[in-house]
Amino acid sequence: MKKLLSFTFAVIMLMALSGCAKKQEVEELQPITLESLGAANTPAQVTPDLKAQEVNVPPAPVVTTSAKELMPLPPQGPYKPTDIEIQTALKNAGFYAGNIDGKIGPKSKKAIEDFQSANGLKVDGKVGAKTWEALAKYLNIASSSGKR
Secondary structure, eight states: OHHHHHHHHHHHHHHHHHTOSOOOOOOOOOOOOHHHHHHHTSOOOOOTTOOOOOOOOOOOOOOOOOGGGOOOOOOSSSOOOOHHHHHHHHHHHTSOOSOOOSOOOHHHHHHHHHHHHHTTOOOSSOOOHHHHHHHGGGTTHHHHTTOO
């Protein structure tokens, strides 16, 4: 019990110290001029006794973004159809007569191979990018033509 209380206390303290502090206002940025660039590129004078000099550096501005401003990343690679989409497209194309159950079994695999063969694709029984490009046309044919 003591360990649990100690751990809880430590977590609360870390939260209080890391992110719960009052946020500073962001100062308005000033435009960069040639004069300010020239002053920034001037080397600091080194004193003979090698004592450290004070440098007045303003704090970096705090930039915050809300979750609304973040955009999701697009999916990586080509679209990967679901097994139900594959079976539905094969059925609409006339290559699959089984039930649309979302499981690619022997009947579905045979239908994929037949479709690939009929469309001049590499016959491997897998729905890759090229096979799906040819098969996707048949996905919504039954619903768009009024057939059910």
